[in-house]
Amino acid sequence: MSHLNDLIRQLATKDAALARDIEKEVKALADRRAFGLNFERHTPEAVDLPGRRPVKGSKVRVLPPRGEMPKNENDRLWEVEAIDRETDPLVAALNALDGSGDINRASVEDLVVVAEFNDPIYPGLVSTGKVERGGDKPYHSVINAENYHALQALLFTHRGKVDCIYIDPPYNTGAKDWKYNNDYVESDDLYRHSKWLAFMERRLLLAKELLNPDNSVLIVTIDEKEYLRLGLLLEQVFPDAVQQMVTIVMSSFGSPRAQALDRVDEYAFFLYFGEASPSRVFDDLLGAVREERVEPVRWESLLRSGSGFRRADRPNLFYPVYINTATGAFVGFGESKPLSAPRNAWTIPEGCGAFWPTRKDGSDGRWQVGQETMSTLFEQGFAKVGGVDLANGRGSVYYLTKAQREATRTGDIAILGRDEHGVLVVEHTGAKRTTAKSVWNRPAHAANLHGTSMVKSLLGGRAFPYPKSLYATEDAVRLATLHNTNATVVDFFSGSGTTAHAVMRLNKQDGGKRRSISVTNNEVSAEEQKVLWQDRLRPGDSEWEKHGICDYITKPRIAAAITGKTPDGEPIKGDYKFTDEFPMADGFEENVEFFTLTYESPLRVEANYAFGRIAPLLWLRAGSQGRRIDDLSRGWDVAETYGVISDLDHSEEFAQAIAAAPAASVAFVITDEDRLFEALVRELPEHVEPVRLYEAYLRTFEIEARRAAER
Structure with a gap:
């Protein structure tokens, strides 16, 4: 090893950048485990940001001409060297980022900005609508975003505060069910498994920081293609958790498998942190449903x-x-x-x-x-x-x-x-509570009847591939949050929105105020993309985006569940079954707000020009309940659960107002003056957490970018 280091030092005198890259790879090899799960940490993923305007220094892809399908060359990454503003349309000079030295010129209209996952991002949120039927109850949130970047945003709002994470990640079937660096991972890709593991590890490492280390639960569903690798990965990322795998029968008819038995089940890994353990329930989910089983007391x-x-x-x-x-x-x-x-x-x-x-x-x-x-x-x-x-x-x-x-x-x-x-x-008291078993066999968990068919009922016929049974998700989240009716539940692979729907069902059953945060992107299916490209449409065009998962399925499904009406305004047909039976048209007394993640300039944030985009993050950090502070024109404001001040000449008024708000728990102070910040902190009530802006915000994402680059 010492000789290798000597060679690297010699190389550094001639090509410092190459020496650093080789040293980094050598370190990665040296850090590999002698035993356990070893896999390639592939080139950091990249995500397209359609709609973001390219500027000098932006990383971009060059889109194909309208009407043509993307080709391999459209996946190359370029850096914008300059933009010629004398031309119409504007033209950008580009340098290749693959070390080839190639240069290029392209119309700015044909460029899409790209963010790699070791680049620092400074996220904001823009509201795209809300549904309010829950009065003063907390709001559920749905975020349209690449989930890695959404998880980074949640590090600022929910680090160590999440009670349950439930995710249903891509199963890596090879059937165009997920992308890596803008390409679908095919079944014949030699690196299919390691790409999937690298993809999952990056997100689980962020999820680890969101979970409450003293009492929380992580639930990850999977099928037979990756369950062995997933189990090892979870053990390595979460070595201190108590881990168990549950088998869930999701179709008694079976799904055919080539040269194999018909598959009737899938799996869910449950990981318990700190003092967490599965709640005791009336139904063990395996044996015969006991006749003496009773429903919750109905108010x-x-x-x-x-x-x-x-x-x-x-x-x-x-x-x-x-x-x-x-x-x-x-x-x-x-x-x-x-x-x-x-x-x-x-x-x-x-x-x-x-x-x-x-x-x-x-x-x-x-x-x-x-x-x-x-x-x-x-x-x-x-x-x-x-x-x-x-x-x-x-x-x-x-x-x-x-x-x-x-x-x-x-x-x-x-x-x-x-x-x-x-x-x-x-x-x-007609039935005793018991511990659920590690094999679940219930008609309620049939994915076709209570997943696919339910989504069609909610959305007036719109289809979504392979949604989870609402009741299977409900049973899983119940085991994690039965006795925590104010739990925060996160799903960063939310797909059609089943987890949020299940949380609302649980709230109705016990009067809880659980809140969910659902993250999904607005990806358009592979088959639909072919048609849209041929119709001269591109990602970012409104006619393209309206077909995406978030806008076409997730948002309308959650809205329909609350209102009891399909997107066309018709009452939903059918009844909810099992634990709590009532017409689906009744809806739920819940609130939800829909957001799209934005990418802000740190200079505009620091100068307080992006407050409108940062404001929803402050509201989420304070509990997503009550009025949101979106305007600071008078220099300060205090809502039910938090306050924000930018003009510290009003410190006394602000401190008095936040002291008079018993539910307020956070004070966001916008200042770069140490002395003024410390003086205001001394005036705040002890139960109010002071957060300095924009220092805490910027530091969160800069630190995470450095850590991502080291992984």
Whole structure:
């Protein structure tokens, strides 16, 4: 080894760059494990950024002329040396990045900017829409992005804070199911397995930093083509985790395999970190479903339905319910007023919000009980506030019926405790909880019926290849988050959005406020790409992008699940089955916002010119709940869960405002002055975390870029 180092030093006197490259490769070989999983760490992946304007120094590909299919030469990477701004259209001078010394000229319109995965990126987010039916509940997030870059963005917002990651990565079938460096990996590629392992390792290393080391779960599904390699890779990336592989029967009919038995199953690796362990459940997922199995206790709505549901039918049962705007806790209610009284006739207590018994069509309804009964229900823990929309005076109150309350006295319903608002935590006692088995065999997990067919129902006939059964994903995430109803669940291979859908199902079953973060790109299928290229379209064109996974499948599927309507506005046909049965057209009381990842200039970020793009990241870091601060025109602002200040002349006002917001946990301070930052930190409440911008933001991504280059 010493002789090899001497030779490298001699080479450095003649070609320093080549010597450094050889030294790096030698180090990689020396670091290889004598035992375990060895594979090539291939040239860092690159991702196209259509729509980003090329500038001097940009890495780019040259697209083929419109109407032509891409060829091998279109995969070459070039650096923009200069842009001739005297021409129309603009023309760029290019230098090849493969060391060949080739130069080129191309129209700027024919260039697509490329980011390699060892390049520093400075991400932002742009909102592309939202669905709001959950009142003050946290928002689910859907991010259209290359997932490696999205994971880097989440290092700034969620490092060490994620409770569960569930992913269904590409299975590496060789059937154009994933790309590496802009090319589909074919089944005859000699490096197919090592490319897949390098692809997965880069993302798992970032996922490792997102997971809560003290209590979290990672779930990775796979089939027989890569399960052996995946198991070894997981052991090497997560040596301290408790790892187990589960077999899931997903089709009793079987899927034919050449020269092999028909496949009826796939696999899921469960990794437990810190104190995490599988939650005990009613169904072990293998043996016969026990007759004594019971469903979760169902809380009923106090909003009157059926006959006599209008305010005019019982005016004395129309009154406001008051909640603490910071905590969401029940505070009290207003008195009854005559039928003619408008809502502004009530005086709302300071620090509170109000909602009335409003029906889905916006008309005035009525509660089922009067103030005295409602007060008793809340005092005893038999009532709780559901989704609330204070801006429109809408909200829900749920309660345990008289029969259910009697069941708590007889012991048929067990009282396990109370939540932070004093609401009883209850479950039926007709069945004992058990530990799920390592083989799952349930009709609910059939991928064709409860994956493919369900997506078609939600999207009015749109198809998506091989979606997971909603109920299989639900069962997996339940094992990880059953007793953590405020869990953050991340899926960075979200595909059609099954994980987010499953999280919403779980929230409905136990009144939870879990939030999901789903990441998917807007890749267009291989067959559709051929047609689009021939139609003179390119990535980045609106007619191209509307066919992508995120825009065509993921976003409309999650929106449909919440609203109960297909993208065409028709009520979804069919019912949810198994644990919680109800019409799919009912939807969910949940909120979701859709984003697209952007790539910002660090100079514009540092100069505070990109705040609109950074603002969603600050909101995500603060919990994605409540109002988002998108405008700092007055120099500072405080929302329900966080505050941001850029004009430190208002430090005193800012500190007072954030102290008066009980749910605020983060203060983002935009300054490059050490003294001013430290002075403001001393004025903040102890429970508020100070984050200095844009130092913390820039440092996160610069450090990650250096680490990526070393891998």
